[in-house]
Amino acid sequence: MGFFKKKNSIMLNLPAPSTLEVKQLENKPSLNSKLQENIQKVKETLGKSADIIIREIKIGKEGSINAGIIYTDGLSDASSLQNFILETLMLDIKETALEDDLTPTPNLMTTLKDFAMTVGEIKDLNNFDDLFTHLLSGDAIFMVDGYSNGFIIGNKHWVERGVTEPTAQSVVRGPREGFSENLRINTALVRRIIKDPNLWMESKVIGKRSKTNIAVMYIKGVAKDDIVKEVNSRLDRIDIDGILESSYIEELIQDSQFSPFPTVFNSERPDVVSAALLQGRVAILIDGTPFALMVPAVFIQFFQSTEDYYQRAIMATLIRLLRYFSFMISLLFPAFYIAVITFHQEMIPTALLMSLAAQRENVPFPAFIEVMIMEVAFEILREAGLRMPRVVGAAMSIVGGFVVGTAAVEAGIISAAMVIVVSLTAISSFVSPLYDIAIASRMLRFIFIVLAAMFGFYGMTIGFIALILHLCSLRSFGIPYMSPLAPFSLSGQKDAFVRLPIWKMTTRPNLISENTVRQKYTPPKPGEDD
Template structure:
């Protein structure tokens, strides 16, 4: 499989350092003097008030000085009090363990094995790991006289709970959506796919944000070449911070300047799980509910998770409606301009007379009419998105109605043009994913310009160029237009139409190396009640 590798000298570093080079990098080791370590933490973090340093004494007669460091707001204060400080300072009093907490080489292992009652504990020996875990919410335990300490898993911060997905709502299907917590998101996927072959690889991206990223795929189903290429592209990212999965998408996608997205995103666990079962790879980013999936195909952007929760014939009709609506949003204004400006002979005489009567008082050509209305509707659409939800929808409806009616009465716009632009705007909302709708909105203006200059001939040339562009795109080595181009007959069961689930026995070719999906034969119609 031929992969297209992106080159960008600004945000990518090439080649990435080898594991041996990474291990050889020098890290600032902890000092054996506890006070010097505390001073180092204060100076590095600018004596920030949310960094809490609790100095304590443990062991027999308090002979051993220690310090617990944590970040207020990121650590669980109750757990820290009940399971760490109370254990070290009170619970071991009068026990045999108290005598063991005297300066000796094995004291770190003693604390880890007998005193710490939390689940996640790691060894610590340098300041780089200390600051990374401290600012992630973990607690740090340091001892006076030792150059090593303990990282105690104690993360806890305010977060949004699992709620209904808002960007991809359905009539029938699960209501839960991803949250901003990476671990909750991976748990939502694992709750659906209880397969030991569901593997997860973790990475940290961003020199300053140190954002956690998880790569999930089903071993033996996903293409190993795609997994390897994805890891290679992620390892080359060299940027200060990752604030949302869109950063990752823009840095690793194949086509930087195409209006069509070559990576799919969703905030629904069932959509991600279905993609994993097909052989795709999911990229989960901490801090965002939107999960990326690769490879992405053109037909995938017209498939909704609801298609598989209802009968196949209904899903097929709705899917055909989506394709038709996309063509309307892309070509309808350009088609109207072409027939009004160049091809009036294609219009029935009665309709032509009606259109001519409407345009008699309009001072602008059809091209200017369309541009005025399209820009006005785009402004209304964006204003409705940015305004408070309580008034956003009402403002869009009322604003569109008032502007359209006033423009017709003023003689600036014809009534037919309002119908054309309104139907085009409504059709753009039918697409299940917002990204593909944006691509249609951008290209609509290109077709409008071609129709205004060359009529149907310009539209034909533009459509051919669009098809050639789509066929040239790749998503991690997979043709973007597959299985339509190159055509694959066996994969047509779930592209433009959807056959019953029991007929989809194979996974899409080019995405997964494991072809067999299921081996199920539906029950035959019952013969009960027939005359013997």
């Protein structure tokens, strides 16, 4: 019995199923007691696919028991299966006293599970639905002739991208780790940062055909139970063929479907997700994508960069104010230029007005047409740069914009001042730390341009009031989108437009968190003795 002393492996004790789970289990086709019929069912269902490996073996005294192992080539670790399962059952088992116990008895499956399966993760199997789900997820299936149940052997292994530096949200100072496409690696990265036993994770499978694994993470006692229940409720209502990226989940659970402003935050950085969890938010991690979702999301959150908390407060505050200012430039600057040139020339200094008039003397189009031509041309160049290979994409955008702008001015189609306005607007849109909020400003910019061309500053004012009303009407999982600005919270201002020192931020957002106390810290006074 030396080799077959019970291994120190983790055996999964599944909880008692609920009434709904029992009903669902009753509707699932059960395994047959005949091994050949089960194997034939697998072959017929999967169309005799070449990557489905079926290995029939013989175990027991003189090979009197027929067994079978099924796995998916490319998704399962074939070497581990060979060393720890096949070798154990077919070779090592004949050299031990356990051979006497391997006879077709009701306790055979229990004996195999407790003494012969030298792997850490084993689940019981009794229906075809679970068989196909786990088989196509990379697990191996073990069945024995004469028994209507089997085992699911945790044996996932495939080629994947490792933990690399994030590309969409890079920082000068801070961690260089980014999520990958493997769900378990992503959850492990978060676990490594937050070692709190109250960090709970709930698993779900969404997609009738893709059967994508979803992980819902939150800190029990910090996140509000109502928000957690709402997240689970919205996820459970999803009925779709497949989930290919986290944007599928985002569209299906967000509050305002037609608002240009995102109500779900996303990031590919473990430190950003960990910070959101510590604030009381709920994180949704999806297998197959490096972008995790966080809810609820508020407007000011899209102007907060992870780097704000890795440098001094005064520098973080100045940079954050610069982001807000750049957002306003990106949103309103072309409209402001049109309004001034078309309706409010008296606001321009005389020397500047004469210079602008001289530039526009030979331009055949009004300012509105000029802006639309340049904005559309720049949007085309931006999209072309994104779709082209990285080696030439950035160069093409810069050179293309320079060549088009210079040629348009020399041809007399566009004034030089208009090129400056559109260029500054485009550059300002890149300052936003998250791409989603930059897209919102790009969309709304055209609406403000039309309003300014029609009514001047009056049109811009009406549009801005409508924008504020729209923002105040938005909700993200029941939380006001403009909080802590509306409704106003004095304690929330410490991390809104400015970023106070870390020792000053003693509380969490009160609308999001169940436990608002973040820390208790008294800074040392200058000159105070230890």
